[in-house]
Amino acid sequence: MTVVTATSLPAAPVVSSELTRQRTRSAMLFLLPMIAALAVVAGWPLLRSIYFSLTDVTLNNLAGAKFVGLRNYLTWVTLDSGRTIYSGVLVDPAWWNAVWNTLRFAFVSVVLESILGMAIALALNADFPGRGLVRAAILVPWAIPTIVSAKMWAWMLNDQFGIINDALLRLGIISEKVAWTATANTAMGAVLVVDIWKTIPFMALLILAGLQSIPNDIYEAAEIDGVHPIQTFFRVTLPLVRPALMVAIIFRLLDAMRIFDLIYVLTPNSAQTKTMSVIARENLFDFDKFAYGSAEATLLFLSILIVVIAYIWIGRVNLSGSDR
Amino acid sequence: MTVLTLKDVTKSFGPVHVIKGVNLEIRDGEFMVFVGPSGCGKSTLLRLIAGLEDISAGTLSFDNKVVNDVVPSKRGIAMVFQSYALYPHMTVYENMAFGLKLNGRSPETVKQSVEKAADLLQIRQYLDRLPKQLSGGQRQRVAIGRAIVRDPKVFLFDEPLSNLDAALRVATRLEIAKLHHSMNKVTMIYVTHDQVEAMTLADRICVLRDGLVEQVGTPMELYERPDSIFVAGFIGSPKMNFLNGRFAAPYGAATLGVRPEHIEIKPSGGTWTGSVIHTEILGSDSFVFVDVGAPEPVIVRENGKTASSPGQTIQISPMAEHLHRFDTAGKPIRN
Amino acid sequence: MNGWAVVKRTSFYAFVALIIFESVFPFYYALITSFKKGTEIFQINYFPTSFSLENYVGVLTQGSFAQNLFNSLFVSSAVVLLALFLAVTAAYALSRVKFRGRGLLLMTILSVSMFPQIAVLAGLFELVRFFHLFNTVWALIFSYTIFTLPFTVWVLTTFMRDLPVEIEEAAIVDGATPWVIITKVFLPLMWPALVTTGLLAFIAAWNEFLYALTFTSSNSTRTVPVAIALLSGASEHEIPWGPIMAASVIVTVPLVVLVLIFQRKIISGLTAGGVKG
Numbered sequence: 001m002t003v004v005t006a007t008s009l010p011a012a013p014v015v016s017s018e019l020t021r022q023r024t025r026s027a028m029l030f031l032l033p034m035i036a037a038l039a040v041v042a043g044w045p046l047l048r049s050i051y052f053s054l055t056d057v058t059l060n061n062l063a064g065a066k067f068v069g070l071r072n073y074l075t076w077v078t079l080d081s082g083r084t085i086y087s088g089v090l091v092d093p094a095w096w097n098a099v100w101n102t103l104r105f106a107f108v109s110v111v112l113e114s115i116l117g118m119a120i121a122l123a124l125n126a127d128f129p130g131r132g133l134v135r136a137a138i139l140v141p142w143a144i145p146t147i148v149s150a151k152m153w154a155w156m157l158n159d160q161f162g163i164i165n166d167a168l169l170r171l172g173i174i175s176e177k178v179a180w181t182a183t184a185n186t187a188m189g190a191v192l193v194v195d196i197w198k199t200i201p202f203m204a205l206l207i208l209a210g211l212q213s214i215p216n217d218i219y220e221a222a223e224i225d226g227v228h229p230i231q232t233f234f235r236v237t238l239p240l241v242r243p244a245l246m247v248a249i250i251f252r253l254l255d256a257m258r259i260f261d262l263i264y265v266l267t268p269n270s271a272q273t274k275t276m277s278v279i280a281r282e283n284l285f286d287f288d289k290f291a292y293g294s295a296e297a298t299l300l301f302l303s304i305l306i307v308v309i310a311y312i313w314i315g316r317v318n319l320s321g322s323d324r
Numbered sequence: 325m326t327v328l329t330l331k332d333v334t335k336s337f338g339p340v341h342v343i344k345g346v347n348l349e350i351r352d353g354e355f356m357v358f359v360g361p362s363g364c365g366k367s368t369l370l371r372l373i374a375g376l377e378d379i380s381a382g383t384l385s386f387d388n389k390v391v392n393d394v395v396p397s398k399r400g401i402a403m404v405f406q407s408y409a410l411y412p413h414m415t416v417y418e419n420m421a422f423g424l425k426l427n428g429r430s431p432e433t434v435k436q437s438v439e440k441a442a443d444l445l446q447i448r449q450y451l452d453r454l455p456k457q458l459s460g461g462q463r464q465r466v467a468i469g470r471a472i473v474r475d476p477k478v479f480l481f482d483e484p485l486s487n488l489d490a491a492l493r494v495a496t497r498l499e500i501a502k503l504h505h506s507m508n509k510v511t512m513i514y515v516t517h518d519q520v521e522a523m524t525l526a527d528r529i530c531v532l533r534d535g536l537v538e539q540v541g542t543p544m545e546l547y548e549r550p551d552s553i554f555v556a557g558f559i560g561s562p563k564m565n566f567l568n569g570r571f572a573a574p575y576g577a578a579t580l581g582v583r584p585e586h587i588e589i590k591p592s593g594g595t596w597t598g599s600v601i602h603t604e605i606l607g608s609d610s611f612v613f614v615d616v617g618a619p620e621p622v623i624v625r626e627n628g629k630t631a632s633s634p635g636q637t638i639q640i641s642p643m644a645e646h647l648h649r650f651d652t653a654g655k656p657i658r659n
Numbered sequence: 660m661n662g663w664a665v666v667k668r669t670s671f672y673a674f675v676a677l678i679i680f681e682s683v684f685p686f687y688y689a690l691i692t693s694f695k696k697g698t699e700i701f702q703i704n705y706f707p708t709s710f711s712l713e714n715y716v717g718v719l720t721q722g723s724f725a726q727n728l729f730n731s732l733f734v735s736s737a738v739v740l741l742a743l744f745l746a747v748t749a750a751y752a753l754s755r756v757k758f759r760g761r762g763l764l765l766m767t768i769l770s771v772s773m774f775p776q777i778a779v780l781a782g783l784f785e786l787v788r789f790f791h792l793f794n795t796v797w798a799l800i801f802s803y804t805i806f807t808l809p810f811t812v813w814v815l816t817t818f819m820r821d822l823p824v825e826i827e828e829a830a831i832v833d834g835a836t837p838w839v840i841i842t843k844v845f846l847p848l849m850w851p852a853l854v855t856t857g858l859l860a861f862i863a864a865w866n867e868f869l870y871a872l873t874f875t876s877s878n879s880t881r882t883v884p885v886a887i888a889l890l891s892g893a894s895e896h897e898i899p900w901g902p903i904m905a906a907s908v909i910v911t912v913p914l915v916v917l918v919l920i921f922q923r924k925i926i927s928g929l930t931a932g933g934v935k936g
Contacts (some may be wrong), residue, residue, distance in 0.1 A: 022395065030748035034748070037745055037804055038804075044786070046774060046778060046779050047782065049781040052782070137679045140683055145883070147887050147888050148887060148907040152907060156685060264872075280777045281780070284777075285873065297775070301774065308770065376828050406825075409825035422843075474833075
């Protein structure tokens with residue numbers, strides 16, 4: 001009989017077998033094309049764009065870009081009279097207006113989409129006849145391309161022939177027709193309405209998935225305990241759906257900060273809705289201020305980076321998939 | 325037909341040491357069962373032998389050739405997984421043929437090998453079906469068939485019966501035993517947590533605990549001469565009775581062990597007296613639980629239906645020739 | 660049945676009806692508008708009044724809309740095939756093989772999908788010009804990879820992670836190399852995931868506007884979103900709402916049909932990336 005006594009274990013350096021080596025080699029080979037593709041399509045252009053923001057490049061002479069440091073971002077000139085004039089993106093009121101528009105838009109849209117998405121998700125979580133029909137119906141706004149949505153709503157919001165003005169007039173809510181997309185006060189509201197309309201399905205579905213992962217017996221236990229439905233929502237449902245909600249919110253927040261298509265098509269040239277993406281593109285291609293526009297684009301990239309880092313740090317999201 | 329040698333084999337997953345130094349020799353053609361409680365490392369040891377995990381230190385040899393670095397498909401092993409692991413999208417035939425085709429065998433050779441194995445396991449009529457169309461027991465046979473077709477030197481079974489219901493388990497156990505005989509005694513290594521399977525199938529049993537080998541021997545050796553309290557308690561069902569203190573002292577031991585089937589109920593003059601607290605009547609035997617003043621009740625086995633009933637006071641005596649004495653370290657006292 | 664329960668039940672169904680209404684009405688309205696002839700458009704009707712295909716014929720025969728439809732179809736399909744091909748093998752490495760830096764790589768890939776498109780626009784523009792791809796559909800296929808690839812890699816990795824370990828181990832014991840495992844064992848099991856990811860990537864590519872706007876300059880190379888956005892009438896101030904609505908319907912109906920057919924798969928694909936992530 002072999003009896004083995006436990007001795008102190010050697011600090012074994014892991015000798016990987018041929019199998020492990022073979023698999024690791026294959027893994028590297030499989031990853032290479034994808035990584036190369038991303039490097040060319042995303043990595044390099046990003047670095048280039050950031051570089052452009054530090055040069056005096058123009059649209060027609062991309063190759064002749066010369067390094068000028070942070071001049072596009074902030075620079076100053078002191079006149080003989082002693083006055084200092086600042087210029088650059090960081091002191092450009094149009095830029096800060098765009099930043100403010102973006103933040104305003106992002107905040108309002110995410111909050112409203114979360115609340116409405118939650119409401120719809122709760123409704124869909126209940127079992128009722130026709131549930132499938134509703135779920136199919138809410139996918140329609142999501143399936144429609146953004147540009148098409150913008151045109152459809154532009155038509156409905158049309159001041160002369162729009163059905164919304166017509167309906168609101170008949171209901172007595174407004175006294176005369178409103179040019180929703182053209183008027184300063186209402187432009188952002190119009191954009192928000194269309195964006196929320198389009199995005200609620202996405203939020204609702206993500207939240208619904210989170211809701212459906214909550215086991216039914218928890219609700220039954222709460223019912224037996226006599227907990228009021230509203231209390232149940234805040235004390236039981238909300239905490240348990242929080243992970244799904246947080247993921248949905250961060251995706252939406254990032255999308256909202258980057259928004260371009262809707263605003264460009266629905267409310268072109270409106271100072272009240274111009275977001276960071278819109279103004280950057282304007283400078284890049286319409287105003288022939290390529291370097292300036294690159295600086296604005298880079299600043300947008302940095303703000304998104306900050307938001308993502310803050311989110312990961314606060315939420316401590318685990319993305320490494322280390323369980324396999 | 326292969327001899328396996330494990331020398332000082334250890335396995336760690338990062339800081340966790342799962343296998344802590346195993347020395348073992350598995351003889352040519354024997355049916356070796358690895359058995360032990362959950363987490364003892366038996367499955368890990370099997371996977372090390374298969375080559376699905378890397379050995380952290382030590383050597384594993386097949387016929388004196390070190391195979392630490394050899395990929396599983398080249399070690400001459402075949403494995404039957406607990407969950408059968410059949411390819412869901414392939415028919416039974418394709419499942420069994422897969423490995424052979426990968427090795428470049430001609431279609432005729434493949435067909436021959438598959439049909440031969442299918443006949444052996446009586447699954448010939450299922451060759452065209454998909455796994456989801458088969459019952460659990462049939463799937464298990466397909467999994468075994470897939471292994472046979474590889475014509476391995478060593479057969480590895482990872483708890484193959486756990487997913488089957490009780491009746492099927494007994495039937496399949498018999499089939500595996502027959503398989504071993506009919507396959508010219510290929511070396512088989514079988515992992516289970518069920519000591520009944522171990523006792524009935526094994527030529528030799530290796531009891532593992534906490535990543536180390538507790539004892540290796542034939543079923544009878546482990547049953548009659550356990551080398552530790554742990555093995556004594558692990559083998560045999562129901563568990564061996566252990567008594568300490570004033571019960572063990574008269575026998576010159578720290579702990580006294582005696583199996584339920586080795587205690588007799590005496591009308592008078594018994595070694596111990598106690599009251600019956602519970603009886604279990606199974607039809608073929610009965611088990612009487614007696615409180616003799618020890619922390620745990622003593623279990624006594626009787627043939628057929630017992631005459632004792634709860635509340636009664638009875639006298640019991642252990643059979644002198646079947647006593648196990650252990651010292652304070654848990655080691656057997658033999659003289 | 661007590662009164663309160665009735666109120667609850669009615670308001671619930673009213674809410675549900677409202678949801679259906681607000682989701683579908685804009686499309687419905689675009690539809691009835693598209694069927695109106697000429698100046699009928701300028702009358703506001705809540706219900707369909709005419710059924711003319713004039714706008715549709717106009718949109719499809721005049722201008723380049725038919726060509727734009729083809730361009731969109733070609734670009735979206737090509738991008739999806741490319742992304743799926745690159746992503747399947749990468750997903751295997753990321754989900755089944757342990758190596759150092761795997762978590763970091765996954766995070767980096769995910770972070771690429773968070774780049775604002777405008778941030779890489781300048782650099783991409785230079786590359787497109789450099790490769791002489793400007794004003795071709797290839798510029799779009801090339802640049803769309805930036806958002807289709809990370810997404811497909813992420814979702815396919817999640818799906819592959821869930822395939823049973825033991826099947827792969829059985830294949831290893833059978834002597835399968837990683838390539839054989841991917842093609843003969845995993846791929847057949849994964850085609851639902853491939854359909855889902857492909858569909859979602861297709862919709863995203865179809866929908867794309869910024870790069871399509873920037874990298875194409877002539878009507879014949881444009882894709883559908885840009886074409887619709889730029890649809891203009893005879894005079895500067897005349898917006899051809901009829902044709903625009905017809906074009907919108909043409910573009911939307913196939914997408915909506917696709918989405919409805921595959922709704923279960925789409926929902927699980929969206930949530931796989933979301934909930935499990």
